[in-house]
Amino acid sequence: MTKTVEFILDLAAPNGYLAWYPLKEIAAKTGAELVVTPVFLGGMHKMTGNSPPMMRDADVKGKVPYAALEFQRFLDRHEMDRFKIHPALPFNSIMLQRILCAAENQAEMQALVDALQPAVWERNIDCSDADAVRSVLEDAGFDAERLLAATQDPDVKQLLADNTEHAVERGAFGIPTFFVGDEMWFGKERLGQIEEYLAGGKP
Structure with a gap:
């Protein structure tokens, strides 16, 4: 039976970018179905009392520099030089998150993630600038007007809110979070464990 690995994602999380590409490789290698669930990280932080690591750990001696070292190691290991x-x-x-929620299906949503991740984390576009986002969408062949208009659709707004609330109810508190059934993993460092689990090993 094919397993499904669900990726709880907000494009504002740099670790979401780092996890995206290895996760796709793991899904392909293990024959798992990959599903993306867009959430709003700001709302998740508010619901859980969490905050960005560089803010949360700012007063812990040595922790932020070490996190930066591990971050660079991951980039180097996976050759993410862009x-x-x-x-x-x-x-x-x-x-951006509402645009993902406006996708017609998982195939379109994941294609949007493929287009938007490098725009955000390689070219550093202004993510609040509709014209900048429109340009990315158009260049990737999407109906930019439909997707941007959908960001104001009450149903799309509600879907993002519901996704975020449901993810928190299931135990999520940050990005990247992954689920296989009821099993949850947090952090890009858990990708190896997820691969073992999808291949039939223990979590």
């Missing part, structure tokens, strides 16, 4: 930390981080991703 990644650039966004100068506006942390930024509001509500428009």
Whole structure:
């Protein structure tokens, strides 16, 4: 029976970018179905009392520099040499997340993730600028007007809110979070465990 790995994602999370590409490889290797669930990280943080690591750990001696070291190690290991930390981080991703929610199906949603991840984390577009986002969508062959208009659709707004609330109810508190059935993993460092689990091993 094919397993499904669900990726709880907000495009505003740099670790979501880092996890996306290895996760796709793991899904392909193990024959798992990959499903993306867009959430709003700002809302998730508010619901859980969490905050971005560089803010949360700012007063812990040595922790932020070590996190930066591990981050760079991951980039190097996976040869992600085009990644650039966004100068506006942390930024509001509500428009991007609603665009994902407006996708007609998982195939379109994942194609949108493929188009938007490099725009955000390699070219560092202004994620609140509709014209900048429109250009990315058009260049990738999407109906930009439909997707941007949908960001104001009450049903799309509600879907994002519901996704976020449901993810928190299931135990999620940050990005990247992954589910296989009821089993949850948090962090890009857990990708190896997820691969073992999808291949039939224990979590």
